Amino acid sequence: MKLDAAIIGGGVVGAAVARVLSRYHLSVAVFEKCDDICMGASKANTGIVHSGYDAKPGTQKALFNVAGAKMYPALCAELGVPYKKCGALVIAFTKEEQVTLSLLRDRGCQNGTVRLSIISGDEARALEPALSQEVIAALHVPKSGVVSPYEMTFALMEHAAVNGVKVYTREKVLRVDRQADGFLLTTEHHCVTAGTVINCAGIGAAAVRTALVGDTVRLIPRKGEYHLLDNTGYKPFTRTIFQCPSVMGKGVVITPTAHGNTLIGPTAMDVKDGEDVATTADALKEALDKGRRTWPQISTRTAIASFAGIRAHPVSDDFIVGHTQTGFFEAIGIESPGLTAAPAIGEHLGKAVAAYLKAGLKEHIITPCVCRKPFREMNFKERGEAWREDPTYGTVVCRCEHVTEAEIKKAIHAPVGAGNIDAVKRRTRAGMGRCQGGFCGPRVLDILSDELAVSPMRITKFGEGSELLTKEIRGGDI
């Protein structure tokens, strides 16, 4: 395989870079080691589009955060990704934290975030009645938003794919070597020569850099654990509620998600293993205990899931984004606000790669295939239209989130299609609801088996080794 650009890592940054590169006359491929794209930090985070008051002015974090945040509303509209400008409050419980609020406001102004104001505890409670009485002041951030992080990643990558970018999953990059005129990548199934390499490998990015550059960037895997509450019934807050940030990050947040659930987390614990996304009793309790300061009536009565994500925390505390060495481009240490920054990083790196390769823009770019809106958001008339086009819009598979068979089949056959149960879940929300796939799991498994024409025994939760069924009960067994 001969490429102009090889992107290592199918997270939101890799997808954003891929999409920008797809505008140029270039042969581009993305290599993702997992069974699906969006399997690392991009899938397990708060989904907040940060407005940019937090990052230190002058840092790459500040630069890409503010630039990315500005891109989000239009980008989500273009790609059909759920995004809500819900606003945010950063709350202070002490006089010291009140000082921090002023600092954040000033930073926000320096970074170019507009319309930040500090309000009193009572004003904050008037906006968000579930807030603790202990809150004495808050920074009001009207432009903060929330996005569905995996749907963002899928949409970016699909748009790249329909414009010619090849996406290889289950394709771990095992070696990268520099050659006279570029690079040689040895992946699980391919030998690839590439004019440029773009290192977007998340927590694995440090190893790629070491292989090529020699020097070491230390990335600390920082685990964050979350509780997710159901999207029906009582919702405590309409805005994202931050506590004052500390050296370990932005603290425990309680936020609505783009789909109307409530998310509580993350904790922050440095761990050894960058793949260790197991939740722990201590951290789940800590998330609740810390969240309780914000929301005294906190309750997991409506909890539907808990999960952990790993962010790649750079020891330098700043993103490393740029053209590191001839032909070798990087986005390393993309911890929070990485999701917000990703589209801007994509523009920056994509354009830099194209300039380096002296590539010209394509005359025609295929617009994103924004499918119908999800069945659950359709009105009566739209449902009728969808059903007349495809009667499987009349078969609701996921009863909690009202996901139809048509939508699941579409997700499976999409340009970067779903090949396992979790991949269907992240694309369609089937299994995301309060029964967590208890009812629809077997149906989704059957649909995957039919559409991919493989035995149900081979259908996995998230890739090889995570098969759901162990034995077929044949006639003769009792």
Place this chain on the structure above:
Amino acid sequence: MTRADLLIIGAGPAGLAAAIAARQAGVKDLLVLEREEASGGILRQCIHNGFGLHRFKEELTGPEYAQRDIDLAADLGIRIQTNAMALSVTRDKVVSFVSRQEGPRQIECGAIILCTGCRERSRGAIGTPGTRCAGVFSAGTAQKFVNLHGFMPGSQVVILGSGDIGLIMARRMTLQGARVLACVEIMPYSSGLNRNIVQCLNDYDIPLYLSHTVTDIRGTSRLNGITISRVDENRRPVPGTEIDFSCDTLLLSVGLIPENELALGAGLNLSAATGGVLVDDRFETEIDGVFSAGNALHVHDLADDVSEEAARAGRAAADYLLRGGQKRQMLSVMDGRGVLGAVPQKIAVPAEEDVRVRFRVDRVYENAYVCAHAQGAVFPRRKHRILTPGEMAQAVLPKQPLSLAEGDIVISIEGEKER
């Protein structure tokens, strides 16, 4: 928009019994919506026996029990639309649903009976820590794989929770050649029926760990092990009591939650104790002409009880349609000492007939009395050798003293000797 006098949502045991009773009481224009491809509800996958002992004085399997009602409904010409998913119910009784055959539809109803069943509590709801590997299933999902799809979801199994489905699946998985290593229950008593403990665990030498819970789930792809720990009286794991199991499957049978998203959408309130809507002795909700029955109202142990209650709801809906709604004076039914989630929450006086109040007790009681108190009325009390949270209890309030009652009726457990 079309119209129906009575719309019943769900063709499980509750919906079927309600439909049959309503038809027999004279409702002609009646439609039942069922989201699955066939009627019968959860009974379709409950291929074990033990159903119908009370109602038919016979021991039937789940599908056999359901088939009796399905056949009767067919004989009565009741229309059941399968593959039809109700999407919303409004306060003025307009129901939106969708089906593959007809697409989206709206139907204006004279009365509605919500028989939407329940769902299983998931791992996320109980917050069990560990990895999110494959091999963790709710017991009902595993039951569906085994009994309806013909696939085993695992070979070395631990079961968390001693709810009835978990116990049944312990036996079922064993019979299919899996090894069930343990059943783990966080409470000091089982939450399932005693007969299931005996017939599904004891008969197969499957150990039951009471006052234990799962404290870790391991495996990056497929489950490869779990840890259980003993819990203290506050249900907190005690360090140092960990036991590891190598297994590829963890089945969860940790409680059932009534499914009331349609009811919530219609603006109905849910009882914190039952998770169901609030009903009176005719199973009518806070919205006139909207009724609730079955496990959507409160989770039962026995399909027989579901059928009995739902038939009452069906007759009441028929009465509402044929005679119109009547303003009745209502007394509240309150949970007293030891009682959780008494249903119905309101009883009309003067009473037309004896009223059965069903509830659960908050712990195990021995030689205790189920009592009802209300100003102006004296209710008979009934002694029970044993009352456990795993078995639904009841108090029958006779019509006569009920008609004399004034103010709240309080159900309580008294004179017990705590075990």
